[in-house]
Amino acid sequence: MARESFAIGSVRIRAGSTRNLELPITRLVTGSDVSLPVRVVHGREDGPTVWLSAAIHGDEVVGVEVIRQVLAGLDPKSFRGTLVAVPVVNVLGFMAGDRYLPDRRDLNRSFPGSARGSLASRIAHLFMTEVVAKCDVGLDLHTGSDRRSNLPQVRADLDDALTLELAQAFGAPVMLHAGIRDGSLRHAAREQGAKVLLYEAGECLRFDAWAIDAGVIGVRRVLAALEMTEPVNEPAPPPSIESRASGWVRARRTGILHLDATLGQHVTEGERLGALHDSFGKTLRLVHANRTGIVIGRTEQPLVNSGDALVHVADVTTPVD
Incomplete structure (x- = not known):
């Protein structure tokens, strides 16, 4: 049929x-x-x-x-x-x-x-x-x-x-x-x-x-x-x-972002992810991971204001080899 x-x-x-x-x-x-x-x-x-x-x-x-x-x-x-x-x-x-x-x-x-x-x-x-x-x-x-x-x-x-x-x-x-x-x-x-x-x-x-x-x-x-x-x-x-929670690392200063963190990178809490500079290259603030996990998102915008989302880190539930 x-x-x-x-x-x-x-x-x-x-x-x-x-x-x-x-x-x-x-x-x-x-x-x-x-x-x-x-x-x-x-x-x-x-x-x-x-x-x-x-x-x-x-x-x-x-x-x-x-x-x-x-x-x-x-x-x-x-x-x-x-x-x-x-x-x-x-x-x-x-x-x-x-x-x-x-x-x-x-x-x-x-x-x-x-x-x-x-x-x-x-x-x-x-x-x-x-x-x-x-x-x-x-x-x-x-x-x-x-x-x-x-x-x-x-x-x-x-x-x-x-x-x-x-x-x-x-x-x-x-x-x-x-x-x-x-x-x-x-x-x-x-x-x-x-x-x-x-x-x-x-x-x-x-x-x-x-x-x-x-x-x-x-x-x-x-x-x-x-x-x-x-x-x-x-x-x-x-x-x-598998991840059950995630969060964004946000800018603590306004400046020009130089981001080292890449998509898929495993990071630990406190690890350096990049830095904020002024237009002459002076470092204004370092960017650090606020949790241990994997980078699942990042901004592609180099000009950021204080409070902007920079790096999205997901907690890791499944153990990573």
């Missing part, structure tokens, strides 16, 4: 096929329509339904490329289950190279949204009703913000057995047990029963190849762990370092 077709928007996708479609969002003042671009890979055989999303923040472009590469390697005739890919959720922010929507709202603080709310709320509601409500698992792809770069990492509810299993399968260098923020996609999706992994890597408005590569192989490993594809033909990654 043939598998049922998959309904989304106003279309149905037959089993063993791929379909591109657009979900209407709004109309610009010019009269042009703005839509949410979606690709559905509806496998010939039964399996889970998974979504991939990126660019909820319009300047976070790494995930867009991750999704493009993942989709290029999928064959719906041998695929099990259904994949709903939304490479650009914040379409208007993406076109402008802006993190936010035109009304300056953060889309990732607007879920689950409302059909009659603000533009952000309407996009969130559309995504929840047409994508999340149909899926069992979601992978939401992000990068660092505000001129920061992030080590490839998965943020998720590691106390949930299946979520932990999928985070381990992803194989990022670090998996962080991250709290849920009200209004976030992860919070709203979890309320509907979906398991969600949030992938962070790289810097906004850049195609960092290392962040893209880690994201592509990680997503492929998760699809394989869900038995939607065959196992990935790559060496198994080292076990992810």
